[in-house]
Amino acid sequence: MKYCDHCKMEYPDDQNFCENCGKNLVEKEEVKSDEIICPNCGKENQATAHFCEFCGTNLQEKRTQETKTEPSKFVLAYRAHKKLYNILLIAVVTLLIVGVGLYKYGEIYYSKESQIERYQDLLAENDPEKLADSVVSSDKNFKPTAQNLRVFTNYTKDNKDYSNYISKSLTNENDSSQDLYIKNDGKFFFLFDKYDLVLQPFYFDVDTNVENMELAINDKKEGSSDSEDYNWKVGPLAPGSYQLDGTFENNGNDEKIEQKVDQINRENLSDNGSRELSFAAKKVKFDVNSDISSGELLFNGQSIGTIKDGQLKNANFIWNEDGKLQIKQKMEDLELLSAPLDFDGNNYLEKDYDESQSTFQPESFHILPQTNATSGDFYINGKKVDTIGKENETYSLDVVKTQQPYKVQLKQTFGDSEVSSDEETVNPTDYVDTAAYVTLDVEEEIDEFDIEMLLDDLYFDVSDYTDEDFDFDDAEADALADYFSGGKENEEYVDFKDNFIVPSRKSDKKDYVICYLEEVEDIERTGENSYDVQYVVNYDTNYSDDTDNADQYFRYKKASFVVEDGDLRIKDLGGSDNFEEVSKSDYE
Incomplete structure (x- = not known):
């Protein structure tokens, strides 16, 4: 930009002369940052001056005007589209907040613990269709369909201990020793670890020595053997309970080898995941001699015969090595099923049967x-x-x-x-x-000694009370009453006092009666605190005249005793129907 140094006017760069005075224009020099040009007189002033030192013009107004710059293109664009820009800004912030929230939610929902918990809830439902939608197989030949998984869900439904066990074991990642386990298999949305629920199927490897044996597993036919050395490879199958039946004809009779197998927890499986079973048939025959007085002899759950008085003759059946021989014992209200007996059918083959030697004695x-x-x-x-x-x-x-x-x-x-x-x-x-x-002792059982002590004391006192040389006043009457339940209200007490003791004391002929317990013959507990006792007592009546002594023995067949406040007492002596004289010779 050019400048007229005389008129102090600015012109475009392509103009050479001042339009006012005609003088040559000069290039306008940049103003130093520490000086300010007076707009009135054109003189230079220091940058800090408020007024021109030459003409007094206010220099701050000039400075304020100079600091006002043109707004940027962004500012101008923002001013022109302010509403749109605000909407876009809000949208960006909202998306950012939503994205952070979704990520946090995904961290929880797709955490290992949450995925395991959802699998555990799924297993608890025992629904084969839902399980088929979620489970994967470790064997490419096993398709996890509802039909294939039903045997598994039926087993978990009926066996809560197993169901709880496999549910808890899911917390162990990649635990291939379990029927079900979880393993990491990729990511959800490239962010979160993904865990699959893996089911491990198995195979049955069944052999037989019978030609034309028909094998069925859970009522599904697997085909017939075409030789005496035949093997079925069945599977893959889901863990669970299986009923295997091998049917064949033997000497015109229909025979069956059967076995129920609960295949769980990868037990009894070879390295290739197969369970070997033998359906080789052997005819066995033997007799049973046992301490078990009665029961049923079972092979694979089927009755072979009944044990009576510890004996069973001519037990015979088709035996195979994987079968279980057991005894189902009945004892009044109890039924017990034995553990599999230690039995080797090779020692009891029918062709080798000998009545004097082929005896099986189950432990x-x-x-x-x-x-x-x-x-x-x-x-x-x-x-x-x-x-x-x-x-x-x-x-x-x-x-x-x-x-x-x-x-x-x-x-x-x-x-x-x-x-x-x-x-x-x-x-x-x-x-x-x-x-x-x-x-198996019981508490508060009164034994024979307790009964004997009570009766010994009673009859010793009664002997004294019948003798006039001893007192029988209120104190003695109270002591006698203490032997009886109910005290002086007890009829047996009244009978002893009024019909035995008092008449003896008043008799001119009777001097005294020596009484003592001879024997306690039987004690039967009839209640928590009551007993029936049978005992014999000797009454030796002595007379004051020449009358011979009357030495007699009497049996109380059903005397009733009770325990009251810890003390044994007589309730009644059974009356005349339970009182009899017995021969003296039996006790001399």
């Missing part, structure tokens, strides 16, 4: 209870199995060996009341031999 277990009770019932696992016999002093409960422990108890039931011993647990696997002693 039993003997529970030997000891108790202070004279009556009651023995219970195993809450079921009555035997009753105490009065003539027995020792007892043996002969039971099959089970895989579960026995819980043994003695109970005495009296109307609405019951007295029980502590429950004893007996685990057969804890014993080297086949017997276990258990103590």
